[in-house]
Amino acid sequence: MALAPTAEVALGSIAFGIFWVLAVFPAVPFLPIGRTAGSLLGALLMVIFRAITPEQAYASIDIPILSLLFGTMVVSIYLERAHMFKYLGLLLSWKSKGGKDLLCRICLISALSSALFTNDTSCIVLTEFVLKLARQHNLPPRPFLLALASSANIGSTATPIGNPQNLVIAVQSKISFGKFFAGIIPAMLIGVVINITLLLCMFWNTLKVNKVEEEVMEEAVDEDEVISHKFSPARMSHTTQEGVCGDDVGKSRSRARAASFQVPDVKRLLSKKTMILKGCAYLVTVGMLISLLMGLNMSWTALCAALALVVIDFRDAGPCLDKVSYSLLIFFCGMFITVDGFNKTGLPSALWNFMEPHARINHATGVAVLALVILLLSNFASNVPTVLLLGAQVAKSAAAVSPADETRAWLILAWVSTVAGNLSLLGSAANLIVCEQARRSQLFGYTLSFWGHIVFGVPSTLIVAAIGLPLIRG
Numbered sequence: 001m002a003l004a005p006t007a008e009v010a011l012g013s014i015a016f017g018i019f020w021v022l023a024v025f026p027a028v029p030f031l032p033i034g035r036t037a038g039s040l041l042g043a044l045l046m047v048i049f050r051a052i053t054p055e056q057a058y059a060s061i062d063i064p065i066l067s068l069l070f071g072t073m074v075v076s077i078y079l080e081r082a083h084m085f086k087y088l089g090l091l092l093s094w095k096s097k098g099g100k101d102l103l104c105r106i107c108l109i110s111a112l113s114s115a116l117f118t119n120d121t122s123c124i125v126l127t128e129f130v131l132k133l134a135r136q137h138n139l140p141p142r143p144f145l146l147a148l149a150s151s152a153n154i155g156s157t158a159t160p161i162g163n164p165q166n167l168v169i170a171v172q173s174k175i176s177f178g179k180f181f182a183g184i185i186p187a188m189l190i191g192v193v194i195n196i197t198l199l200l201c202m203f204w205n206t207l208k209v210n211k212v213e214e215e216v217m218e219e220a221v222d223e224d225e226v227i228s229h230k231f232s233p234a235r236m237s238h239t240t241q242e243g244v245c246g247d248d249v250g251k252s253r254s255r256a257r258a259a260s261f262q263v264p265d266v267k268r269l270l271s272k273k274t275m276i277l278k279g280c281a282y283l284v285t286v287g288m289l290i291s292l293l294m295g296l297n298m299s300w301t302a303l304c305a306a307l308a309l310v311v312i313d314f315r316d317a318g319p320c321l322d323k324v325s326y327s328l329l330i331f332f333c334g335m336f337i338t339v340d341g342f343n344k345t346g347l348p349s350a351l352w353n354f355m356e357p358h359a360r361i362n363h364a365t366g367v368a369v370l371a372l373v374i375l376l377l378s379n380f381a382s383n384v385p386t387v388l389l390l391g392a393q394v395a396k397s398a399a400a401v402s403p404a405d406e407t408r409a410w411l412i413l414a415w416v417s418t419v420a421g422n423l424s425l426l427g428s429a430a431n432l433i434v435c436e437q438a439r440r441s442q443l444f445g446y447t448l449s450f451w452g453h454i455v456f457g458v459p460s461t462l463i464v465a466a467i468g469l470p471l472i473r474g
Contacts, residue, residue: 003346008051012345015045019338023382024426036327039334046341060340061333064171064299069332071302072161073324075285076121078309081320082281088113089129099139099207104196106130106147111155111192116289119156119163119430123149127437131444141438141446143203146456149434150195150422154464156430157418158188160298163430164332165387166414170298172391173410177292183411187468191419194467198460280312332384339388352393359394361409362401367469370394370409371416375465378420379427386417408474415472416465423461425453 003009021028022038033041046052052060079085091109096102106126113122130148134141156162160170160180170180200207288305292298310317342348359370377386391413398409421428425435425448435448 003350004051004344008049009345009347011049012046012051012342013347015042015049015051016338016342018042018045019335020381020385023335023385036331036334039331039338041334043334043337043341046338052337052341052344056340056344057337060336062168062171062336065167066329066332067299068161068167068171068302069164070324070329071299071304071306072118074306074321075288075302075309076117077320077323078281078306078313079117079285080125082278084282085125088126092126092129093133093136096133096137099137099143100200100204102133102137102139103143103147103199103203103207106144107151107192107196107199110148110151111188114152114155114430115158115162115188118161119152119428120433122152122155123430123433124437127434128441128444131438131441131446135444140206141444142448142452143199143206145434145438145446145448146453147196147199149428149431149453150199150457150460151192152430153418153421153428154188154191154195157191157415158185161292161302163383163418165383165417168384168387169391169410169414173395173407175407175410176295177298178295179407180411180414181293183407183473184415186473187415187471190471191464191468194464195460198456198463202456277313281309284308284312335385336388339385343389348389349393352390356393356397359397360401361398361405361412367412370412371465371469374413374416375420375423375461378417379423383417383421383428387413404474406474408472411472411474412469415468419461419465419468422457422464423454424457425450427457427461 004012019038019042022031022033022041023035026032026035026038031038043057047054047057088109092102092105096105110122110126113126126148127145130144131141134144153163156166158181160166160175160177166180169175170177175183284305288301291301291305310320313320355369355373358366359373360366361370374386374390377390381389391410394409394413395406399406418428421431425431431453435453438444438446438448
């Protein structure tokens with residue numbers, strides 16, 4: 001694409017720059033309006049500056065991606081009601097044999113749950129569990145928080161529903177769920193093992209437990225407390241009385257707060273109706289995953305699964321649907337328009353044309369250069385905008401070699417752009433969620449600093465990304 005007139009390029013770059021600043025730093029002092037409003041502002045400026053017409057702006061919003069994202073959010077909400085995430089917490093604490101065993105469990109469960117329920121959801125629901133378990137074993141939270149966030153990012157690479165950028169890649173490339181999974185799963189599994197090894201090497205002495213102190217802490221924090229916390233899986237906040245689906249709205253706030261750390265009523269858990277509803281939630285979710293593996297349309301499959309759960313629940317779905325993160329969906333709408341407007345300036349194409357001869361994936365040097373570009377851009381512009389900016393260009397370049405290389409190029413983009421999120425605390429939303437949830441925890445608050453993350457993040461990202469690249473197949 002040729003460069004647009006200089007004025008259009010300059011104004012489009014300004015609009016994209018404003019979007020980028022507010023997306024990466026949503027609370028900047030001069031305009032603390034947040035990411036969602038920042039994306040809408042960027043989209044509006046693209047139209048005002050005539051980088052994109054109103055009709056083109058509406059057309060740039062990718063409905064299949066938004067539908068898939070909405071459907072997976074609703075499914076995760078009903079799985080939370082079926083206590084799926086409480087059981088994940090139970091797996092973390094069940095017969096734990098110390099700090100090293102706990103760290104390995106966190107990595108494995110975080111990676112697996114992220115592949116199935118998205119990395120952001122896994123971090124939201126597991127952070128509080130991790131903090132409680134660290135306190136129970138009298139261990140510092142930092143290694144476990146790093147394990148949770150980094151493994152969530154690596155694990156989410158394996159499926160199109162693991163993270164937002166994979167959703168974009170799967171829809172734009174039309175790669176089936178099964179082919180996507182088969183192409184990346186070897187790199188994901190090796191990446192998780194390498195990540196565990198690096199964590200153990202870095203924190204080996206830190207993870208040693210003083211037996212006397214551990215016994216004292218176990219008296220203070222029992223196992224029931226570790227597994228009983230409730231979460232809203234689609235938002236970066238804990239549930240409240242109004243946000244819990246099916247709760248009696250007449251209950252007092254104080255009673256809801258008191259109940260949030262209690263074991264759910266045994267009679268209610270064992271009641272026939274509850275067991276049936278829980279079983280249906282799991283069956284529908286498994287059916288959705290099987291349908292995706294069979295190659296059915298991902299957006300409609302997720303929407304069908306979400307609607308099936310709403311119908312089976314047989315009650316007003318309003319409280320559950322209120323828990324969907326509509327602000328994230330709106331953020332995506334604004335981002336689609338902003339990135340499309342920036343692409344129409346021709347500047348991203350011009351920059352790619354300069355790099356393209358050195359970043360062809362038919363030789364090892366080209367793969368390394370492409371991976372480095374993706375890694376740097378993912379941390380500079382965030383991973384989803386990077387995918388939107390580079391995806392079509394990288395695929396077109398690879399398709400000139402062979403169709404298999406085109407698929408591999410998309411998968412390399414998915415792998416590197418996601419693993420790149422582990423480089424720094426600002427690299428992915430999952431990192432920020434873990435940091436913010438840990439800091440705001442009322443009982444086990446802990447601040448994971450930028451430097452405390454980057455000391456582990458840089459070597460982990462570079463090693464995991466590099467070793468995983470040769471394992472990706474188109």
